[in-house]
C-alpha cells in the first residue's frame with residue numbers, strides 16, 4: 001500500500017453562516033496535514049461520504065435559527081476547535097461532518113474508505129472500513145469505533161445506504177417506536193429517501209397498508225415499486241385531499257420525516273390511538289417552513305406524539321444489520337442511491353437532499369477511487 005504524499009489531504013470547512021439551503025460559497029476546501037495515527041487508530045482514505053439532512057441544524061444559520069436548531073441543544077457557533085467537537089454545532093472554520101455525532105459509537109460514522117495504515121490488530125492496509133466522521137480525503141479513525149467491510153458480500157457504499165444510519169433510523173422508528181400492526185394504514189413522508197425507503201419496505205412486508213409521500217412522478221413511482229399502495233406527489237397534489245381519497249377511514253401511523261406544512265393535514269387524519277412518529281423535519285431545517293407543532297422540541301425531548309432519536313437504539317444495531325443483510329441476500333429489499341463527485345459537491349448534495357431536488361434514495365459523495373471495485377470514480 002503506497003503512503004499518500006504528505007500534502008495530499010484536503011478538508012471541507014464551514015466558511016460562513018448559511019442562509020437557508022447551503023451553497024458552495026458557504027464552505028471552503030482547504031489543505032489539511034496528513035493525520036498521524038495513534039495506538040488502535042487507522043489512517044483511512046475516504047471513498048464515499050454520506051449526505052444526511054440532519055446535519056443542517058448543526059451548521060450556523062444566517063439570522064435567527066429555526067426551532068429545530070434550538071432542539072439540537074445549546075452550543076457555541078463560530079469557534080474553530082477540531083479536537084473537541086461540540087456534538088450539537090459545527091462552527092465557522094470547523095470541519096464539515098459526515099457523521100452527525102462524533103463519538104466512539106460504531107454507527108456514528110458517515111464515510112467508508114480504505115485503510116492505508118493501521119495501528120490496530122484487527123485491521124490491515126487494504127481493508128475497507130465504515131467509520132469516518134468528517135468530509136476530508138484522509139482521516140485518522142479509531143479502529144474500535146469502525147466496522148470492517150466485506151466487499152464480496154455487499155458494495156462498500158451499502159454501509160452508508162442500505163445499512164447506513166438513515167436506514168437504521170427507519171428500522172428503529174418502525175420496529176421500536178411506531179408499534180405497527182398488520183392491516184393498519186401507515187403514511188410515510190420523504191418516502192423515497194434513505195429513512196423512508198426502509199420504513200415503506202418493512203411496513204409492506206408486514207401487512208400494513210402503505211401510503212408514501214414524495215415529490216415528483218419518478219420518485220413516487222419508485223416508492224410504489226417498494227410496496228406502497230399509493231404515493232402522493234406533494235408538489236402536485238394537496239396531501240389532505242389525497243388522503244381523503246386514498247384512506248377515507250383515516251391513518252393509524254404517520255411516520256413523519258418532513259415536518260413543515262405537510263404535517264398538519266396528515267395529523268388531522270389520524271384515527272383514535274393513531275401515532276405521529278416524529279423522525280425528522282427536513283422541511284424545517286432551512287427555516288422556510290414550520291410545523292404547527294413544535295417538531296424540534298417533540299423530537300429533542302422525545303415527547304409522545306412520539307419523537308425518537310436513533311442514538312437511543314445503539315444496542316439494536318447488530319439486530320438491524322443481521323435482518324437487513326438477510327433480506328438483501330434474499331433479494332427482498334431494494335435501495336437506490338445517487339452519487340455526487342468531489343468534496344466541492346458536498347454543499348450541492350446537501351442542498352438537494354434538504355430540498356428533495358434529487359432522484360431519491362441515499363445521496364453520497366465520492367471523493368476518491370473505489371478500489372473495492374477496481375478503482376471506479378474520481
Ligand SMILES: NC(=O)c1ccc[n+]([C@@H]2O[C@H](COP(=O)([O-])OP(=O)(O)OC[C@H]3O[C@@H](n4cnc5c(N)ncnc54)[C@H](OP(=O)(O)O)[C@@H]3O)[C@@H](O)[C@H]2O)c1
Pocket residue numbers: 051052053054165166169189190191192193194195196213214215219234257258260261262278279280281282283289299308309310311352353354355356357361362
Ligand atoms: N430521529 C433520528 O434519530 C433521525 C436520524 C436520522 C435522520 N433523521 C431524519 O429523518 C428524515 C429523513 O432522513 P433521510 O436521510 O432519509 O433524508 P431524505 O428523506 O433523503 O431527504 C429529506 C427529504 O425531505 C423531503 N422534503 C424536503 N423539503 C420538504 C418539504 N418542504 N415538505 C415535505 N417534504 C420535504 C424531500 O423529499 P421529497 O421531495 O421526495 O418529498 C427530501 O428529499 C430527516 O428529517 C432526517 O433529519 C432522524
